[in-house]
Amino acid sequence: MIKLGGGWDELLAPLFNDERYLKIREFLKREYSEFVIYPDMYDLFNCFRYTPLDDIKAVILGQDPYHEPNQAHGLCFSVKKGVKLPPSLVNIYKEIETDLGIKEPDCGDLSKWAKDGVLLLNTTLTVREHRANSHSSCGWAWFTDSVIKLISDNTQNAVFILWGGNARSKAPLIDGRKHLILQSAHPSPLSAYNGFFGSKPFSKTNEYLLAHGKRPIDWDLNG
Numbered sequence: 001m002i003k004l005g006g007g008w009d010e011l012l013a014p015l016f017n018d019e020r021y022l023k024i025r026e027f028l029k030r031e032y033s034e035f036v037i038y039p040d041m042y043d044l045f046n047c048f049r050y051t052p053l054d055d056i057k058a059v060i061l062g063q064d065p066y067h068e069p070n071q072a073h074g075l076c077f078s079v080k081k082g083v084k085l086p087p088s089l090v091n092i093y094k095e096i097e098t099d100l101g102i103k104e105p106d107c108g109d110l111s112k113w114a115k116d117g118v119l120l121l122n123t124t125l126t127v128r129e130h131r132a133n134s135h136s137s138c139g140w141a142w143f144t145d146s147v148i149k150l151i152s153d154n155t156q157n158a159v160f161i162l163w164g165g166n167a168r169s170k171a172p173l174i175d176g177r178k179h180l181i182l183q184s185a186h187p188s189p190l191s192a193y194n195g196f197f198g199s200k201p202f203s204k205t206n207e208y209l210l211a212h213g214k215r216p217i218d219w220d221l222n223g
Contacts, residue, residue: 004045006052011154015146024139028126036129038065039072046074047121050114057117057217058159058205059151061167064124067132075120077187078110091187091196096219099200105221116217121147123166148173155179157212159205163187163196180208 002016003009015021031037039046062076066086071079077089085093085108093104114120123144128134151158152174160179162168164186174181182204185195206216 002045004048006048007054008048008052011053011150012048012147015143020139020142024143027138031126031128031135038067038127038129039074043072043074044125047076047114047119050075050111051117051119053151053154055117056119056151056155056158057209057214058161059119059121059148060161061148061163061170062120062122063164063166064122064127064133064136067127067130067134069129072127073109074125075110075114076122078114078120079108081107081109083108087189088187091189091192095187095197095199096202098197099202100219102220103222107221110221112221113217113219118217119151123170145170145173152179157208157214159208161201161205164191180205 004012028037028041032041060076065072065074065076066079070083071086073080077086077092079086079089085106089108090104096102097104110118110120121144124133124136124138124140125144126135126138126140148160148170152160156178158179160171160174160181162171162181162183167186168183171181171183182199182201184199184201185191187196202217202219206219209216
């Protein structure tokens, strides 16, 4: 039995009891026993453990976890302390500096954001080592689409930050009448200059939160 706390257990119980999730679970049992899978199975649902449902101010959607050693730990775009920054995260930091004047940090661990109300959700939660998108068809899309819809239905005035085609395809799951949806190109070096740089998602998020009586997010990871 998965126990997440933070208001998630009751909300996600219908998903965890669904036959489609049980099939994902059986698939993962085989995968973890036969291959190197990221993140570690104990980190798989960290995004929910770090960010209680009632504390959500923003949701950032990633695609699937990093697939090289010591990177993924259950939070999208985040890597463990001491790990070299992936190119997309470098570009995220560049945009924060341009947008808010915050100096680029050297650490890629985004758990501080998660604890400040930023749900860092990948749309696929697992991956085989060295094989990007290797678990993209195992059923995670159904699960995370359901999570996005549940968050939209059960929270108010959150900001959904959708970078790139995969994330932007989730916009129809979100009620734009009671949430802010920010969409742009992905921060990957392949697309960042096509609309990610200069999109100012961090200041726009905080302006929206303040306008709706919520405390802004502290995006500064230094110190």
